[in-house]
Amino acid sequence: xxxxxxxxxxxxxxxxxxxxxxxxxxxxxxxxxxxxxxxxxxxxxxxxxxxxxxxxxxxxxxxxxxxxxxxxxxxxxxxxxxxxxxxxxxxxxxxxxxxxxxxxxxxxxxxxxxxxxxxxxxxxxxxxxxxxxxxxxxxxxxxxxxxxxxxxxxxxxxxxxxxxxxxxxxxxxxxxxxx
Numbered sequence: 001x002x003x004x005x006x007x008x009x010x011x012x013x014x015x016x017x018x019x020x021x022x023x024x025x026x027x028x029x030x031x032x033x034x035x036x037x038x039x040x041x042x043x044x045x046x047x048x049x050x051x052x053x054x055x056x057x058x059x060x061x062x063x064x065x066x067x068x069x070x071x072x073x074x075x076x077x078x079x080x081x082x083x084x085x086x087x088x089x090x091x092x093x094x095x096x097x098x099x100x101x102x103x104x105x106x107x108x109x110x111x112x113x114x115x116x117x118x119x120x121x122x123x124x125x126x127x128x129x130x131x132x133x134x135x136x137x138x139x140x141x142x143x144x145x146x147x148x149x150x151x152x153x154x155x156x157x158x159x160x161x162x163x164x165x166x167x168x169x170x171x172x173x174x175x176x177x178x179x
Contacts, residue, residue, distance in 0.1 A: 010140025016049040017136035018129065018144075023047030029133040031060045031126070034067065036080035046133045056129060061088065063126040065099045066118055106159055115159045 016023050027048035032040055068082050089095045103116045135143050153173075157164040 010138075011046070011136050012140070013047050015047060016052055017046040017133045018052045018142065019049060021049040021051070024050050025053045027053045027129075027133055029137070030130050031064070033060060033064045033084070034081065036077050038080075039077065044134070044137060046137050048133075052129070056125060059122045059125050061095070062099055062119070062122050065095070066123055104156070108159055108161075115154075115156065 011017070014023055015021070017027065025048050026045040029044045029046055032043065035043070064081065065085050068078060068085050089099075100114075100116045103114050105112065105114045107113070132143050135141070153166045153170055155164045155166065158166060158170075
């Protein structure tokens with residue numbers, strides 16, 4: 001069962017998880033848009049000021065779009081989130097240009113797909129906010145600068161099945177046993 005506002009561990013429910021302002025709202029962690037409607041009950045929330053809850057909504061949408069497009073292996077539940085992304089792009093076509101400014105079609109593994117650059121600043125901003133919120137919920141302290149490293153291990157060359165500088169890393173990662 002998720003920890004709700006009334007169940008914060010050691011955190012002050014009157015202060016924003018990210019700054020010292022008074023909390024006027026709650027932030028869902030991870031953001032609601034990452035979940036299909038039927039999975040949105042009992043989600044984690046933390047106290048938030050309106051700036052930290054609402055100011056990053058376009059970046060949250062961007063991160064959702066990147067995550068949904070990252071893999072077809074996310075499972076059947078991701079179909080509803082993908083459909084919501086597509087509806088938002090139909091309503092506001094500019095989202096396509098801001099999410100995929102350099103989308104290039106390619107064939108990879110016998111399938112037609114595409115590659116695009118990720119704005120790591122926008123993507124990391126959401127991942128950092130998630131980490132900060134969970135840290136605040138669990139430990140009751142604020143981490144203002146959470147370092148997040150999000151390497152890209154593919155390049156245009158590797159996606160076209162040509163060698164690149166990341167090939168040794170990818171080859172060795174396959175050998176690692178996780179878990």
